[in-house]
Amino acid sequence: MALGQIGIVADFESLEPGERIAFGRFCVHPAKRLLTRDSQPLEIGGRAFDLLMALIEQPGRVLSKRELLKRVWPDVVVEDGSLRFHMAGLRKLLGEGLDGGDARFIATQVGVGYAFVAPVERLGLEPPLPDHAPTIPAPPEAQIGRTTNIPPPLPHLIGRERDLDLLTARVGEIPLFTVVGPAGVGKTSLMIEIGHRLTAQFSGRAVFVDFSMLENPALVPAMIAGAMGISVQSGDPVAAILGHCGSDPFLLLLDNCEHVIDQAARIAERIVERAPRVRIVATSREPLRIRGEHVHRLDALDCPLDGETLTREQLLAYPAVQLFSERARAADSAWEIDGSEARLIAEICQRLDGMALPIELAAVRAATHGIAATARQIGERFSLAWSGRRTAQPRQQTLRAALDWSYDLLSPQERVVLDRLSVFVGPFSVDAALDVVSDAATGFDEVAIALDELAAKSLVSASRVRGAGTYRLLEMNRAYAREKLAARGADDHRATGRRHAMFFVSELEALAAQDSAALQDVRALRPQLGNIRSALDWSFGPDGDIGVAVRLAAASMPVFLNLSHLVECRTWATRAIAALAPNQRGTAVELELQASLGIALMFAHSNSSEVGKALTRALDVATLMEDHRSTLGILARLHIFHEHVGAYAQTMACARQAIAVAQALADPEALAIAYSLSGISHYQAGDQISARRDLERALEHGGASQGSRSIIHGFDHRNRASIALARVLCLSGEPEAAQRLAARTVAEAAALDHPVTHCIALICSMSIDLWMGEFARARETLPVLRDCARTNALAPYIVVAQGFEGELALECGRHAEAVEVLEDSLRQLHEARYELLTTRFSLALARGLAAVGRLADARRVVDTSIERCIDTGEHVAMAELMRVKAAIASANGAVDEALALLDEATGLARSQGARAWEMRVAADRAGMLACPFSPGGSGTEH
Numbered sequence: 001m002a003l004g005q006i007g008i009v010a011d012f013e014s015l016e017p018g019e020r021i022a023f024g025r026f027c028v029h030p031a032k033r034l035l036t037r038d039s040q041p042l043e044i045g046g047r048a049f050d051l052l053m054a055l056i057e058q059p060g061r062v063l064s065k066r067e068l069l070k071r072v073w074p075d076v077v078v079e080d081g082s083l084r085f086h087m088a089g090l091r092k093l094l095g096e097g098l099d100g101g102d103a104r105f106i107a108t109q110v111g112v113g114y115a116f117v118a119p120v121e122r123l124g125l126e127p128p129l130p131d132h133a134p135t136i137p138a139p140p141e142a143q144i145g146r147t148t149n150i151p152p153p154l155p156h157l158i159g160r161e162r163d164l165d166l167l168t169a170r171v172g173e174i175p176l177f178t179v180v181g182p183a184g185v186g187k188t189s190l191m192i193e194i195g196h197r198l199t200a201q202f203s204g205r206a207v208f209v210d211f212s213m214l215e216n217p218a219l220v221p222a223m224i225a226g227a228m229g230i231s232v233q234s235g236d237p238v239a240a241i242l243g244h245c246g247s248d249p250f251l252l253l254l255d256n257c258e259h260v261i262d263q264a265a266r267i268a269e270r271i272v273e274r275a276p277r278v279r280i281v282a283t284s285r286e287p288l289r290i291r292g293e294h295v296h297r298l299d300a301l302d303c304p305l306d307g308e309t310l311t312r313e314q315l316l317a318y319p320a321v322q323l324f325s326e327r328a329r330a331a332d333s334a335w336e337i338d339g340s341e342a343r344l345i346a347e348i349c350q351r352l353d354g355m356a357l358p359i360e361l362a363a364v365r366a367a368t369h370g371i372a373a374t375a376r377q378i379g380e381r382f383s384l385a386w387s388g389r390r391t392a393q394p395r396q397q398t399l400r401a402a403l404d405w406s407y408d409l410l411s412p413q414e415r416v417v418l419d420r421l422s423v424f425v426g427p428f429s430v431d432a433a434l435d436v437v438s439d440a441a442t443g444f445d446e447v448a449i450a451l452d453e454l455a456a457k458s459l460v461s462a463s464r465v466r467g468a469g470t471y472r473l474l475e476m477n478r479a480y481a482r483e484k485l486a487a488r489g490a491d492d493h494r495a496t497g498r499r500h501a502m503f504f505v506s507e508l509e510a511l512a513a514q515d516s517a518a519l520q521d522v523r524a525l526r527p528q529l530g531n532i533r534s535a536l537d538w539s540f541g542p543d544g545d546i547g548v549a550v551r552l553a554a555a556s557m558p559v560f561l562n563l564s565h566l567v568e569c570r571t572w573a574t575r576a577i578a579a580l581a582p583n584q585r586g587t588a589v590e591l592e593l594q595a596s597l598g599i600a601l602m603f604a605h606s607n608s609s610e611v612g613k614a615l616t617r618a619l620d621v622a623t624l625m626e627d628h629r630s631t632l633g634i635l636a637r638l639h640i641f642h643e644h645v646g647a648y649a650q651t652m653a654c655a656r657q658a659i660a661v662a663q664a665l666a667d668p669e670a671l672a673i674a675y676s677l678s679g680i681s682h683y684q685a686g687d688q689i690s691a692r693r694d695l696e697r698a699l700e701h702g703g704a705s706q707g708s709r710s711i712i713h714g715f716d717h718r719n720r721a722s723i724a725l726a727r728v729l730c731l732s733g734e735p736e737a738a739q740r741l742a743a744r745t746v747a748e749a750a751a752l753d754h755p756v757t758h759c760i761a762l763i764c765s766m767s768i769d770l771w772m773g774e775f776a777r778a779r780e781t782l783p784v785l786r787d788c789a790r791t792n793a794l795a796p797y798i799v800v801a802q803g804f805e806g807e808l809a810l811e812c813g814r815h816a817e818a819v820e821v822l823e824d825s826l827r828q829l830h831e832a833r834y835e836l837l838t839t840r841f842s843l844a845l846a847r848g849l850a851a852v853g854r855l856a857d858a859r860r861v862v863d864t865s866i867e868r869c870i871d872t873g874e875h876v877a878m879a880e881l882m883r884v885k886a887a888i889a890s891a892n893g894a895v896d897e898a899l900a901l902l903d904e905a906t907g908l909a910r911s912q913g914a915r916a917w918e919m920r921v922a923a924d925r926a927g928m929l930a931c932p933f934s935p936g937g938s939g940t941e942h
Contacts, residue, residue: 020123021056021120022123023118023120024118026094027123028052028056030053033046035049037095044093047072048086048090050072051068052090054067054068056116056120058116059116059119059120060115060116062113062115063114064112064113067113068114072086082469084445084448085430085448085452087106087114088446088448088452089448089452091105104118150195150206150207153189153193154189158301158319158322159302159319159322160193160319163190163298164193164194164197166296167194168197168198171194171279171281172201174292175292176268176279176281177281177293177295178283178296180285180458181297182355182459182474182477183406184357184358184399184402185355185357186298186356186357187255187298188255188256190283191255191281191283192208195208195251199251202249202250203249205248205250206250206253207228207251209223209224209252209253210255211255212256214260217259217263220263221237221263224237224241225240238270241271242271242275248277249277249278249279250275250277250278251278252279252280252281253281253282254268254280254281254282255282255283256284257282258406258409258457261286261288265290268280268282268288268290268293269288269291269292272292285406285457286456300320300353300354301319301323301355302319302320302354303320303349305350307343307347307350312337312342315342315343319354320346320350320352320359321342321345321346323356323360323363324348324360324362324366325363327364328363328366331364331368332368335367344371344375345366345371348362348371348374348375351378352378352475352476353475355476357399362374362378399480406459407480407484409457410457413442413446413450414453414454416437416450416488417433417442417446417447417450417454418450418454418459418477418481419484419485421436421454421481422484422485423482423485423497423534424436424472424531426529426530427463427470427471427527428470428471429469429470430451430469433451433471435499435503436499436500436503437451439495460477461473461474490543494543497535497538497544498544498545498548500534500535500538501536501539501544501549501552504532505535505548505551508556508558509551512558525562526563529565532552536552536553536556536572540575546579549575550593551589553572553573553576553593554588557569557572557592557595557596560596561599564792565792566756569597570600573596577590577593577594586624586625587621587625588625590621591621591627594615594621595615595633597610597614598615602641603796604793604795606796607641607645607834612638612645615641616638618630619631619635619638622634628661628664628665631661632658632662632674635654635657635658636673638654639651639680642654643680643684643836644796645834645835646835646836646868648681648684651681651684655677656678658673658674658677659671659675659678662674662675672698672699672701672718672721673717675695675697675698675721676698676718679691679695679697679725680721682694683695685873685874685875686878686908687912687913688728688731688913691724692729692732692913695721695724695725698717698721699718699721716752716754719745722741723742726741726745726768727768730916731914732916733919735771735916742761742765742768745764749761749762755792756794759788759797762781763800765781766778766781766782767840770811775808779808782804785797785801785804789801795832796829796834799825799828799829800829800834800837802821802828803821803825803837803840803841803844806818806822806844807841807844810822810844810847810851815852816852818844819848822841822844822848823845825841826841826842835868839865839868839874839877839881840877843881845858845861846858846859846861846862846888847884855892858888859885859888859889859892862884862888863885866878866881866885869881876912879912879914879917879918879921880917882901882921883902885901886898886902889901890928895928902924902925906922
């Protein structure tokens with residue numbers, strides 16, 4: 001049928017309340033938001049109903065995807081995949097092409113949109129529904145006993161207080177509540193508790209029906225009647241049930257409906273319609289999908305996301321940890337846990353997604369084999385075979401049995417989709433599922449429909465955060481499905497792994513091409529780390545594709561850098577560079593890998609020659625490609641590398657080249673980066689006037705809105721420029737302004753959620769606090785720096801934190817301890833070729849050595865530092881070195897030498913614009929003869 005061939009077209013805008021729209025065997029009741037087929041109501045979601053109305057209101061007209069998205073999702077930004085997903089479900093509901101028929105209602109115009117192509121007509125008002133239910137007199141009350149068959153409740157139902165309060169308050173008002181959730185979440189336990197709490201409210205008229213052992217769905221009505229104690233004489237057990245319920249309140253508890261869902265839904269709907277005082281509570285892994293149903297989705301138990309920062313008491317307050325502890329104590333009465341074991345339990349509960357059944361099984365295991373061994377076994381291989389209570393239902397004695405129960409209820413198509421979805425680690429979008437799961441035999445529509453069904457059956461978890469549009473598999477479901485995927489054969493497994501890897505290659509490459517800022521949103525990137533890692537593991541693995549692996553590694557470099565996962569960045573970059581094909585050398589792929597390897601080695605390991613080699617190669621490739629923006633980024637990384645190793649002439653050369661490149665780009669952000677490099681170089685060279693000028697230019701060009709955009713080069717240049725300017729202000733004699741700027745810079749760095757940048761800002765803050773004598777504030781900052789460095793494996797900054805610890809010991813008068821800590825810190829910094837702070841710590845060491853009477857050693861440390869600064873061009877601390885050397889000379893009685901050194905220091909500080917050094921030298925000169933050298937007085941703020 002052509003798009004324009006339609007039947008009777010009604011004036012839908014003038015529909016009266018109660019009027020209907022008909023097409024084929026279907027009828028739409030707009031006022032009731034109801035769709036029927038052959039007068040039987042159909043379960044249709046709200047979005048699907050809105051799509052149907054949009055199409056039938058303008059039959060024959062092709063509605064664009066944009067129009068439909070605007071109509072159905074007016075206030076939410078969604079992907080095209082969501083439209084495809086709901087359209088596929090609508091087509092399935094209408095039964096297009098089923099049963100060998102040729103019915104066709106919705107046509108697709110590829111690349112444009114959709115049109116409704118079946119004849120439609122406007123009908124009159126809806127007639128009243130006939131009353132089909134037989135009227136059977138209610139039996140005497142004594143015939144339905146007040147003794148219920150509800151199983152005994154658990155001694156203590158943990159973590160379900162909110163669910164219990166909500167359901168017990170509302171069950172009396174709502175005809176049907178279905179408690180929906182995945183296997184092992186605790187649906188049955190919750191319903192049993194609800195039954196016991198409400199039995200008195202229903203005067204003892206409550207029965208429990210467990211369908212788990214029922215194999216023939218046709219026996220559902222008979223089973224309910226049997227549980228109620230009804231002897232059915234007629235051929236219609238439902239009529240007998242309705243008659244016995246009568247007009248009195250009755251509570252019917254239907255457990256495990258998922259495998260008899262159609263029959264349970266039909267009888268529940270008849271009871272709801274014909275017995276207004278009956279209340280039904282059902283449990284199922286999917287909703288019954290009938291009129292009047294209210295769904296209560298049972299979530300997993302709350303468990304700690306990060307147990308490392310919580311006390312034992314705080315951990316034990318979480319329901320998941322409470323359940324684990326209670327079940328373990330029941331298995332071993334001597335069970336006791338300390339703080340470290342509580343953290344292990346928290347990790348286990350998180351790994352088990354807070355699911356009640358696997359937590360119980362793990363707890364029994366831990367009571368026998370110990371917590372540590374159980375945690376290792378879960379980490380190494382998710383066990384689906386651990387046994388639980390011998391008296392439990394067979395389907396609940398192991399996780400595998402529980403999941404077999406659900407898997408056996410799936411259609412062949414749903415099994416294929418579930419198995420392939422196991423390749424995802426963490427959340428995935430509709431588009432990701434469609435691309436990764438579909439193949440020549442399984443199209444987009446089939447995947448979309450199966451995904452919808454799997455989510456309804458609680459085998460796939462849909463995020464309920466507004467606008468999220470993501471799904472995930474619980475870990476136990478994923479482990480089970482992964483086994484099933486492997487059993488499908490190597491070809492299917494490999495093809496699914498390749499599609500998964502290629503999806504993330506395409507996504508990351510598209511993000512990078514779209515905008516550099518797109519790869520900076522850590523909130524969006526962090527949830528996908530599991531998928532990226534999994535795709536990399538597969539790509540580099542024995543069944544992988546090395547070509548895909550190299551592309552994926554290059555595309556994922558900005559992700560690892562922005563999240564400061566530098567060890568992983570180094571690992572994947574190294575493997576990818578080694579696997580580069582000849583045609584990939586000298587391309588953007590090698591450029592990204594070499595540049596990322598250099599920055600990762602620098603911050604996570606040491607400033608080795610490999611760093612310089614990688615960054616130099618990256619610069620050569622960028623120059624060869626005439627990629628000016630990448631050239632600027634590599635120059636920025638080389639600049640900080642040369643600064644770290646103390647090659648200050650090289651930093652100035654990088655800065656000059658960066659300015660030339662930025663001017664050619666004529667881009668404010670590029671100029672901000674270039675001027676920040678120039679300002680930092682002038683600062684290290686001792687030219688504070690030029691440094692201040694260029695750093696203020698950098699901040700002016702960067703603007704307050706640039707934020708984290710330059711993190712793509714490995715760190716935030718605006719933040720780094722602010723840090724350098726704070727140091728310049730301090731040396732220029734404006735310590736209060738420096739302290740305010742440093743505090744603001746630390747706050748901005750913390751907000752960026754980028755550990756490398758945060759550490760750099762914290763180092764600056766500590767430097768200025770120590771300079772100003774704010775030792776209490778420095779002591780507060782030190783553990784923050786240390787924790788940030790250790791948590792993110794930033795090896796050089798761990799040693800820097802140790803150096804500051806030595807400085808604080810010196811200021812507190814613990815001179816011997818300070819000397820020991822500073823000597824060890826300096827040794828490690830030299831080994832790592834991290835020379836940026838060695839002058840500062842050498843000055844502190846010299847003061848400490850002098851304080852313990854080792855004047856000769858103190859002078860040797862200062863002389864060595866002066867020689868090194870002359871060789872490298874690091875002149876910023878030269879005046880301070882001369883001042884400390886003068887104090888040591890004075891303590892040795894060489895007053896004339898001391899005064900000469902102070903004169904030289906004064907002239908140098910003045911020429912540099914370093915007012916702070918000049919004032920400190922003047923104070924020493926005034927007190928030289930009266931006061932011998934003292935170990936007090938902070939060293940350089942450098």
